[in-house]
Amino acid sequence: AMVVLTPSPAMKQIPAINLSEPGSEALLVRACEDLGFFKVTEHDIPMELIAKLEEEALKFFALSPAEKELAGRANPFGYGSKNIGGHGDVGWVEYLLMPITSEPLSMAFLMHPSASSFRSALDEYALAVRKLACRVLELMAQGLGMEQRDAFRKLVADEESDSMLRLNHYPPCPMLRELNGFVTGFGEHTDPQIISVLRSNDTAGLEISLRDGSWVSVLPDRESFFINVGDSLQVLTNGRFRSLRHRVLANGWKSRVSMIYFGGPPLGERLAPLPEVMAEGEQSKYREFMWCDYKSCAFKTLLGDNRLDLFHQTSEASEKMKKDDEVAVNEQIVEM
């Protein structure tokens, strides 16, 4: 059965940040605290580079299913259609998911001579968007007043950074035309990494969840980048920055193409709230974990699951802390 949906009301005041304007770091911090989301307007990434990748992506998605499967079935990398992840999540979407390292892309199908223009578009785009992510992460640290300005940036800039690039294509769903409705393209979720940088064509569909649990849709803007906080950045900031829940609705008329860069730390990196962002006496809300452990845990969950819950200081641990406090109080009473 197909559930026909209605889009949420549009949020017109998504924070729009011009990175080269003085004071942008304070705006960034506020947006990450309130929403976990903002858009970057002046970004220095040439439109030709973006348009070239969009064109190549559309060429790829126009291939026959057999040709697209030469990219390998997404597991997690490769070509996927309708199935998202390996646990039964489905959406009205097809995609190509690729690992990004400091080396040029090396997936087998991209090494074929016929894929050389696709490959160079991907490589150039990945390089540029990673640089943008690093610039934004540095401004975030600056905005938080951190002495160590590269505390976030260095995780994504690291040669071993575990990052990905995803091309999503939401073809028009013809059955929806008469119904005048929408379907789930990509179900609600948070991104597990540190930061996600999204660019889409002019077709709407992205929706974000606000603090009160309501949903709003984001007006598309093909010239800007949308940035969202991922789970790992929520951990590093001890919950000060909010990992954004978001989803995509597909429509009956216009295809949506999006390209998303997910910036993650090296697999062996240990993540925990950074003391520098915590106030005096503030308790750490998350226990330390290695990114590879969080990631493998995350990739075993359903798309919509709350993955960070598993890494909250356990209730058992907080119960024990409370008990220890009580004992201390009793001891004081005895001593008096």
Ligand SMILES: C=C1C[C@]23C[C@@]1(O)CC[C@H]2[C@@]12CC[C@H](O)[C@@](C)(C(=O)O1)[C@H]2[C@@H]3C(=O)O
């Ligand atoms: C259902 C899933 C797809 C996903 C892995 C997971 O088990 C849970 C997290 C999902 C997500 C969301 C953001 C990114 O699109 C993604 C690549 C990621 O890192 O986590 C996807 C995963 C995927 O598509 O494999």
Ligand SMILES: O=C(O)CCC(=O)C(=O)O
């Ligand atoms: O395609 C989009 O616009 C967003 C998809 C998304 O959230 C994701 O791939 O993680």
Ligand SMILES: [Fe+2]
């Ligand atoms: Fe996402």
